[in-house]
């Protein structure tokens with residue numbers, strides 16, 4: 001069986017994945033807070049962990065992997081959008097408006113991520129459907145001396161009660177206090193203590209609890225949902241590295257204190273952040289956009305995915321327009337080759353091996369380039385599908401232009417042979433100019449000629465050649 005190695009944030013090294021139960025490999029990813037469309041950065045963990053999910057299914061079997069990704073559907077930002085709608089005269093109660101907002105955001109999210117070739121996880125738990133489990137876990141933490149109610153509707157986790165706090169991100173509690181600008185609130189016994197439960201108003205979403213009507217803190221959601229779905233211990237927990245502290249430290253503290261018999265997650269995987277044209281994506285810099293913005297501008301989902309996969313998940317990745325243009329030309333070429341094969345091959349072993357080495361997607365793409373040079377259509381087709389870069393068939397944006405350029409390559413090659421003898425290159429130049437005018441990139445080397453259709457490829461212009 002293929003050995004999968006993954007970089008575990010907890011141990012800071014690459015480890016062989018030894019599933020707790022190879023018949024049910026379990027993967028949990030922190031999902032989005034559903035108050036608005038996903039921005040491009042939000043898509044990075046989705047694509048990274050989709051590749052992992054596909055790899056696990058390949059190695060352990062489709063029915064032997066369980067992937068859960070939650071929706072955080074209780075949050076101040078969601079409440080704020082509902083309040084704004086109500087103030088603008090929208091009908092319905094505030095609770096109904098909150099629900100309307102989360103429903104529409106979830107449907108957008110699923111549609112956008114599907115366009116990026118991401119498979120739907122097996123479980124997509126919504127926080128609001130697991131409130132009793134959260135309350136039970138908080139009660140357990142209080143019983144075991146790890147949490148305390150403040151008497152005013154809050155319950156706080158006592159960070160000092162968990163000796164391993166900070167082990168994941170490798171910081172001491174003092175460093176964290178200095179770095180995190182934690183608010184010192186009257187109700188906290190220690191400034192690092194964090195909220196497990198907080199009060200809610202009558203109008204906003206809230207649930208009855210032993211501490212009054214309220215709602216859960218963000219961190220307890222993932223601890224309670226992953227426990228309900230996966231039990232005390234599971235294999236892999238993922239997220240962006242912005243979540244390492246405090247979110248993941250807090251998840252570990254809660255889960256390990258409530259269920260000390262288990263390990264919680266054995267391997268922690270974190271993706272680095274996405275930037276845009278070398279800068280942090282931010283609204284103030286004007287380089288903030290959603291996945292849907294890009295799709296609407298005509299960037300196909302497969303192109304976005306290929307750009308993402310070119311960078312290893314533990315490195316910062318830079319989204320640039322140039323990369324997208326190049327990725328589009330590459331995919332058109334690959335689809336042409338793949339279109340000549342049938343669906344009966346396994347993904348190429350070089351691709352599987354690259355991904356098994358801590359998800360080396362950049363190497364996997366290098367392997368696809370090799371397949372392209374070798375003209376291995378069957379392996380190309382199977383590997384593109386495996387990597388989520390191709391659905392059932394050539395995507396419509398690239399289909400219809402599936403013209404076989406090999407005849408033209410031959411023509412240009414022959415013309416050059418003739419020209420080398422006659423020293424008259426006018427026909428070669430004429431052909432080159434015609435290909436460029438048809439949106440085809442001409443690559444000539446000593447050994448051959450390669451024609452690559454670019455984004456502005458217009459097949460009808462080839463007729464004149």
Ligand code: AMP
Nearest residue numbers: 031032033041042044045239240273274
């Ligand atoms: P949020 O909805 O803000 O909780 O974020 C959802 C996911 O998107 C989390 O896993 C974050 O780590 C991830 N994320 C947010 N911004 C970026 C970014 N610029 N690059 C990569 N991942 C990001």
Ligand code: ZN
Nearest residue numbers: 030222247251
């Ligand atoms: Zn989480």
